[in-house]
Amino acid sequence: KAGVTQTPRYLIKTRGQQVTLSCSPISGHRSVSWYQQTPGQGLQFLFEYFSETQRNKGNFPGRFSGRQFSNSRSEMNVSTLELGDSALYLCASSLEAANNEKLFFGSGTQLSVL
Amino acid sequence: AQKITQTQPGMFVQEKEAVTLDCTYDTSDQSYGLFWYKQPSSGEMIFLIYQGSYDEQNATEGRYSLNFQKARKSANLVISASQLGDSAMYFCAMRALRDFGNEKLTFGTGTRLTIIP
Numbered sequence: 001k002a003g004v005t006q007t008p009r010y011l012i013k014t015r016g017q018q019v020t021l022s023c024s025p026i027s028g029h030r031s032v033s034w035y036q037q038t039p040g041q042g043l044q045f046l047f048e049y050f051s052e053t054q055r056n057k058g059n060f061p062g063r064f065s066g067r068q069f070s071n072s073r074s075e076m077n078v079s080t081l082e083l084g085d086s087a088l089y090l091c092a093s094s095l096e097a098a099n100n101e102k103l104f105f106g107s108g109t110q111l112s113v114l
Numbered sequence: 115a116q117k118i119t120q121t122q123p124g125m126f127v128q129e130k131e132a133v134t135l136d137c138t139y140d141t142s143d144q145s146y147g148l149f150w151y152k153q154p155s156s157g158e159m160i161f162l163i164y165q166g167s168y169d170e171q172n173a174t175e176g177r178y179s180l181n182f183q184k185a186r187k188s189a190n191l192v193i194s195a196s197q198l199g200d201s202a203m204y205f206c207a208m209r210a211l212r213d214f215g216n217e218k219l220t221f222g223t224g225t226r227l228t229i230i231p
Contacts, residue, residue, distance in 0.1 A: 003158075033218070043205065045218035055216035088157055100147045100166055100211055103219065105159035 002027065004106035006091050012112045018079040021109045025072050025093030032074040033103065034066060037088040046089075049074055078111075086113045116141045118206050118222035126228050127196050134181070135191040135225050137206035143167075145211040148189040149219065150180065153203040162204075165189060166211070201229045 005024040013019050025032050033056075034046040045058040049068035066076040072093075078085055088110050092103035117140040127133045139148065150162040165173045165180045173180045181190040189208075193200060206222045 031216075035219075042223050043207075043219075043221035045220075048216045048218065050216065056218060058218060090157075090159060092159070100164065100209075102149065102161040102164060103159075104161070105151075107156055107158040110157070 004091055004093050004104050006089075006106035006109050008109060009107065010110045010112075012114065013081050014114050015081055015083060017081050018077065019081060019111060020075055020077050021089055021091075021111070023074045023076075023091030023093075023106060025074070025091075026104055029093035029095050029104070030072055031094045031096070032068055032072060033092050034074070034076050035090045035092065036060075037090060037108070038086070043090075046076065081113045083113050085111065087111060116143070116146075116208055116210070116220040118208055118220055120206055120222035120225050122225045123223075124226045124228070126230055129198060129229050129231050130195055133193045133196050133200075133227065135193075135204050135206075135227065137189045137191065137222060139187050139189060139206070139208050141208065141210070143210040143212075147209045147211055148180070148182070149207045149209070150178070150189075150191045151205045151207060151221075152200075153205060153224070155202070159205070163191065196229050198229050198231060201227060203227075 031050045033048040048056040063079045068074045088108045090108045092105045094101045119138045146167045148165045151159045163175045163178045179192045203224045205224045207219045210217045
């Protein structure tokens with residue numbers, strides 16, 4: 001069974017540009033959540049989607065957005081990139097989205113903003 | 115609000131020895147779950163073990179066990195017979211157990227474990 005797949009693995013952008021990251025969850029998983037990991041702030045929750053609906057959102061500016069498609073694949077978009085957006089972006093999926101379920105994470109997309 | 119504290123930024127342990135990674139937490143929720151994840155240099159977060167706040171027995175998963183002391187709000191991870199492949203970052207995390215499965219995971223700052231041959 002394939003794991004959570006995130007593309008691209010690495011991305012280099014310049015300030016002011018926008019970027020789209022993709023996440024394919026494990027087959028059959030309907031919940032997808034996104035986390036940002038930086039050396040300074042650690043792991044922080046961005047948002048969670050279930051059946052194409054955003055159900056929870058972290059404390060990030062509106063430049064960070066996401067969506068989920070009918071096949072559960074998810075994308076997140078960051079517009080008007082800032083240097084501080086440089087981070088590892090991790091996507092996680094789970095089956096039924098019960099809170100005692102473990103999340104399966106992908107290897108992440110390493111975004112560098114120059 | 116939830117808070118996870120991991121006070122050991124780094125640890126060096128001899129191969130085959132047991133190791134305990136510390137985790138304390140703070141929450142106003144009565145029902146919550148505690149998780150441990152391992153992050154090797156590849157970046158992927160790998161689930162290790164889960165403990166629910168109402169579970170009476172300490173969780174075990176192979177070489178991993180969770181020493182859960184609810185009154186002290188601690189959830190330490192114990193790895194028995196450490197192996198070179200255990201070298202990685204280890205994160206403690208928690209999640210409120212409410213009705214809907216959309217609660218975020220709150221992570222600690224992590225402990226970098228290095229196993230010495």
